[in-house]
Amino acid sequence: MKLTQKILSFIIVMVIFSFSPLFAKTLRVVNFSADIPAITSLDNFDPDSYSVVTQIFDSLVHLDLNGKRVPGLAVSWRMLNKTTYQFFLRKGVKFHNGEPFDAQAVKFTYDYIIDPINKAGNAWILSPIKRIEIITPHKLKIHLKHPDGMFLYRLTMFGAICPPKYIKEKGIQEFFKHPVGTGPFKFEQWDKGKKIVLAKNPDYWDNKMPFIDKLVFKIIPKDQGTEALLNGDVDVNTNLDPKDIERVQEAGFKIMKRLVLRGYWVLMKNQGPLKDVRVRQALNYAVDKNKLIKVQGGGFGVPLASLGKFGEIGKNSTLKPYAYDIKKAGSLLAEAGYKNGFDLDMISIEQAIPLSEAIRADLKKIGVKLNIEIVSRPDWAKRIMEGKRSGSPYPGHMAVNLVDNPIMDLSFHAGLFLASDSPWSIIRDDTFDKKFLFALFQSAFLGHTKQLKLLDKYIHDQAMMLFTFQPVRVFAMKSNITMPGVGLNGHIDYLVFSRTIMQ
Structure with missing residues (x-):
């Protein structure tokens, strides 16, 4: 009987303490x-x-x-x-x-x-x-x-x-x-x-x-x-x-990791040298994506051919990533009238420092000097988003951020990064805007995804971004x-x- 009372008292004490701040x-x-x-x-x-x-x-x-x-x-x-x-x-x-x-x-x-x-x-x-x-x-x-x-x-x-x-x-x-x-x-x-x-x-x-x-x-x-x-x-x-x-x-x-709908996005303004699609393509050929995966992703990730990511609604799986081809990059620059290269300014989040430095080193090989400004992600948002909303848009040529796709559909990143009226976009392409809206306005799933795949191809062909890789997200606990x-x-x-x- 006494033992039972002691056990009951212990249980009561533990229940009381389990609801205390201590526990x-x-x-x-x-x-x-x-x-x-x-x-x-x-x-x-x-x-x-x-x-x-x-x-x-x-x-x-x-x-x-x-x-x-x-x-x-x-x-x-x-x-x-x-x-x-x-x-x-x-x-x-x-x-x-x-x-x-x-x-x-x-x-x-x-x-x-x-x-x-x-x-x-x-x-x-x-x-x-x-x-x-x-x-x-x-x-x-x-x-x-x-x-x-x-x-x-x-x-x-x-x-x-x-x-x-x-x-x-x-x-x-x-x-x-x-x-x-x-x-x-x-x-x-x-x-x-x-x-x-x-x-x-x-x-x-x-x-x-x-x-x-x-x-x-x-x-x-x-x-x-x-x-x-x-x-x-x-x-x-x-x-x-x-x-x-x-x-x-x-x-x-403990570690948990997964290939997620995320990317290191290098936005490009289609003005100055970057107005010419051959120049934008040249930059894509000049960057070694496998090196980016190694230095930024720790060896985990897959190269991207366009905006579409593996597992995302609307990805065009027929597209192939731009090959790492310095000779072709130089040829395209010369064809566009930039044989001697040029300077570019880029703002990058601090989470992408290795990637940004690797891009700078690769572009230097084709005569492009990349000046990089490193900021925190919140400060990046203020410079790009708040600057555009307030009428003082970012004056540079490129902007790097690490962004996931919380709503699974390629339309989200297409609209966010590339639509002219987006608070994040630093590019303006009227043809893209029309194609984007046409894909978006398809309420039937099959029609919507079909048009998104065509949009993904346009983004690739026009080299609207400097494509990098889709990373693995890692949790440690x-x-x-x-x-x-x-x-x-x-x-x-x-x-x-x-x-x-x-x-």
């Missing part, structure tokens, strides 16, 4: 190297920002780790005609402040985004939306301006739903500082330059998640990320340099941590941290 499970992550521009979807369009946005907010549609569309705040949907979709919303969901989620919240969010006066960060990606029609508190229709083969994918991350009452009461600027969503984690603190702290949402609609109590994004310089993991300052590194895999594994850490996997889209999405288990 709280805090996951510390290094994912970016500088302060991100924003923590809501309404005031920025930066990839790193969305790693946090997707923890705080939900969208109508989610993607699983293999890129399949799954229910989010919408339990189901159907296309009524080429420009109308009907959504049935999840019931009983509340925002972090207790405000109920309903069709009015969806209408408020999308009305705000598509109103040009608000200059919403995600306005470009959701621009096909014409209007929202509320049928009942949990049923609505979304009417589009035109058919859109990518529409449902647009909603998966960039359509994060916001709380109308909270924003009306507190104001949009307060919302930007203290966001409220329906997601698996609540915003708690942003210590600028140091960390962003999120806390578990105990009332999350998927009551199985999240499995951790706190999620801390630590802001650590890129070149210190591996050491931070090895020294115990963080539990997970979601952007481990592939060259560090062996060292990290030998220290007892402590041995007591189990993560659900690396998403095919290459992004830190809803399911990555909410399903992470700490033992």
